[in-house]
Amino acid sequence: MSSQWPLYEVFIRARSGLEHKHVGSVHAVDARMAVEHARDVYTRRQEGISIWVVRSSDIVASDPAEADALFEPARDKIYRHPTFYDIPDEVKNL
Amino acid sequence: MSAAPDALPAPAVRARYVLRLADTSLVLAQRLSEWIGRAPALEEELGLANVALDLLGQARSLLTYAAELEGRGRSEDDLAYLREPDEFLSATLAEQPNRDFAAAIVRQVLLDAFQMALYEGLARSEDSRLAQIATKSLPETRYHFRYSAGWLARLGDGTEESRRRVVVALEDLWRFTGELIASDEIDEAMAAAGLAPSASAVAARWSALVSEALEGATLERPPAVGPDTPVPCGRRGEHSEHLNQLLSEMQHLPRAHPGTRW
Numbered sequence: 001m002s003s004q005w006p007l008y009e010v011f012i013r014a015r016s017g018l019e020h021k022h023v024g025s026v027h028a029v030d031a032r033m034a035v036e037h038a039r040d041v042y043t044r045r046q047e048g049i050s051i052w053v054v055r056s057s058d059i060v061a062s063d064p065a066e067a068d069a070l071f072e073p074a075r076d077k078i079y080r081h082p083t084f085y086d087i088p089d090e091v092k093n094l
Numbered sequence: 095m096s097a098a099p100d101a102l103p104a105p106a107v108r109a110r111y112v113l114r115l116a117d118t119s120l121v122l123a124q125r126l127s128e129w130i131g132r133a134p135a136l137e138e139e140l141g142l143a144n145v146a147l148d149l150l151g152q153a154r155s156l157l158t159y160a161a162e163l164e165g166r167g168r169s170e171d172d173l174a175y176l177r178e179p180d181e182f183l184s185a186t187l188a189e190q191p192n193r194d195f196a197a198a199i200v201r202q203v204l205l206d207a208f209q210m211a212l213y214e215g216l217a218r219s220e221d222s223r224l225a226q227i228a229t230k231s232l233p234e235t236r237y238h239f240r241y242s243a244g245w246l247a248r249l250g251d252g253t254e255e256s257r258r259r260v261v262v263a264l265e266d267l268w269r270f271t272g273e274l275i276a277s278d279e280i281d282e283a284m285a286a287a288g289l290a291p292s293a294s295a296v297a298a299r300w301s302a303l304v305s306e307a308l309e310g311a312t313l314e315r316p317p318a319v320g321p322d323t324p325v326p327c328g329r330r331g332e333h334s335e336h337l338n339q340l341l342s343e344m345q346h347l348p349r350a351h352p353g354t355r356w
Binding site: 060 | 135136137138141142144244248311330
């Protein structure tokens with residue numbers, strides 16, 4: 001039965017985390033059920049304090065065949081890494 | 095709660111009241127866990143099992159407390175595994191079998207609404223142990239109701255077949271609801287002493303929650319149970335064959351191997 005239900009991707013924000021992280025997916029017939037399923041499957045051990053779900057079919061992905069064109073040009077531009085700066089101790093989240 | 099509480103009911107009366115709550119949660123948890131391996135989807139199986147585990151946790155706290163009130167040196171396990179069916183004081187609705195998913199959901203909605211109404215009142219109990227257990231259980235129970243009412247809406251407002259099944263289940267199970275909102279001398283003694291909410295307060299809240307769930311599912315509320323329909327007596331220890339079967343499975347291991355540890 002669940003194979004006929006649409007797939008939702010699940011994102012959880014951990015108690016100490018600042019952003020939602022992708023943790024997996026669930027089948028559900030609607031968004032509300034997807035949140036409940038995500039809660040039951042992925043937060044049983046207090047993994048999170050916030051859940052996002054999104055229909056998997058609504059995610060637009062980059063084309064692996066275009067990986068060269070998309071990602072290669074960044075390879076030789078190491079000056080874009082912020083390794084040349086001293087980060088003050090007061091800055092907690094960078 | 096009354097302003098001038100009457101004398102505290104005898105511990106035996108309080109133990110019986112707590113056992114009714116404990117046994118209703120325990121029997122329902124066992125019924126729900128029967129879905130494991132049989133639920134319509136993996137995610138749903140986890141959902142039902144989570145509800146069952148919450149109820150089992152509530153039952154354990156309540157059984158422990160009932161055993162203390164009783165003062166006969168029995169443990170929560172003794173009460174769960176070594177009592178006979180006629181010593182169980184669970185509401186008759188809880189033992190009704192999982193005929194299909196619709197029946198399980200209707201049973202769940204009716205009992206979730208009951209527990210929510212009850213625990214909201216018990217959270218203000220003069221009995222600090224009961225208040226503490228109710229306060230801890232309330233967020234769980236609110237989620238259970240959200241879950242079951244959500245399914246009731248999907249089934250009731252779903253396909254012709256899902257609606258047919260949920261209507262059949264509602265007609266079948268409604269007759270057991272009279273017991274949830276009835277009161278007897280134990281309820282009255284507890285309420286008079288400020289240890290439990292009055293039966294009328296629980297009934298009013300239960301009724302409002304059930305109406306909300308039924309409206310969300312576009313289902314008509316069955317007429318009030320008439321005086322000619324016998325009120326089930328599970329809370330007095332009178333049960334159907336369904337409970338015998340449920341307990342023989344649940345109690346099999348500790349009875350076959352007394353003293354087994356796990």
